[in-house]
Amino acid sequence: MGMLALLLSVIQAVSLLTVLGTCMSPIIPVTELGKIQGGFVSTLAGSGVAGYANGVGTSASFNAPFGIAFNPVVWQFPLTGQFMWLIKVTTGFAVSAQRER
Amino acid sequence: MTIAGTGVSGVVDGSGDTARFSAPYGIVWVNGSLIVSEGVHVLRQVRLKEPNAAEGRASSWLVQMIAGSSGVSGSADGSGVDARFNTPRLLAVDRSGNIYVADAYNHKIRKLTPNSGFFPVGLATGSTSTEKVQLSNAGGWKP
Numbered sequence: 001m002g003m004l005a006l007l008l009s010v011i012q013a014v015s016l017l018t019v020l021g022t023c024m025s026p027i028i029p030v031t032e033l034g035k036i037q038g039g040f041v042s043t044l045a046g047s048g049v050a051g052y053a054n055g056v057g058t059s060a061s062f063n064a065p066f067g068i069a070f071n072p073v074v075w076q077f078p079l080t081g082q083f084m085w086l087i088k089v090t091t092g093f094a095v096s097a098q099r100e101r
Numbered sequence: 102m103t104i105a106g107t108g109v110s111g112v113v114d115g116s117g118d119t120a121r122f123s124a125p126y127g128i129v130w131v132n133g134s135l136i137v138s139e140g141v142h143v144l145r146q147v148r149l150k151e152p153n154a155a156e157g158r159a160s161s162w163l164v165q166m167i168a169g170s171s172g173v174s175g176s177a178d179g180s181g182v183d184a185r186f187n188t189p190r191l192l193a194v195d196r197s198g199n200i201y202v203a204d205a206y207n208h209k210i211r212k213l214t215p216n217s218g219f220f221p222v223g224l225a226t227g228s229t230s231t232e233k234v235q236l237s238n239a240g241g242w243k244p
Binding site for chain 1: 127167168176178181186191192193195202203204205207209211213214215216
């Protein structure tokens, strides 16, 4: 216990806040707990060229999509532009569009 | 109540009472944190600093950049700050916590797949060489 107390004191003294993860994990700075590590951004659909082409994934085209919503069956993307379009992206990222009335 | 933002335009991360937003547009709630799209081509996260922090105080919240580069438009896929957006607008989230972005002027639908450090709630439970922190929900957390 004495060694543990000494160790804790040293840690506090140098403000080296660490925790030890489980399963032989390396020491992790506490300051990194909660720090966002990022994430990976990928392109789900859209060629990058403005348009209204249906297709799969990046072969489809959007024109300045602003809205997006998720439901368990399809993703739906109301688009802006001269007309309002409702775009559905189904499993496999197939894009189909219909003009809203 | 205001949980983040001073009312002065800017892109400043940090405590909710000092952080600044430029043009927040879309917002979603994902596993205990808010993800906000900014007109300056970035996504930012707003979360409580501690699981039991007072939600009504801006000083209890923390704002951090998670993807994109402030003021730099582009269309690059990649990790976090390496990715580029061009005016990200509304956001959606699926059941797994993936975030979908209407990337308006790239004319694309983008997907942000979070890593284990993305939801900064609670306790470290282990790590790998590439993911320093793996987190799990802490007791008492109110998602």
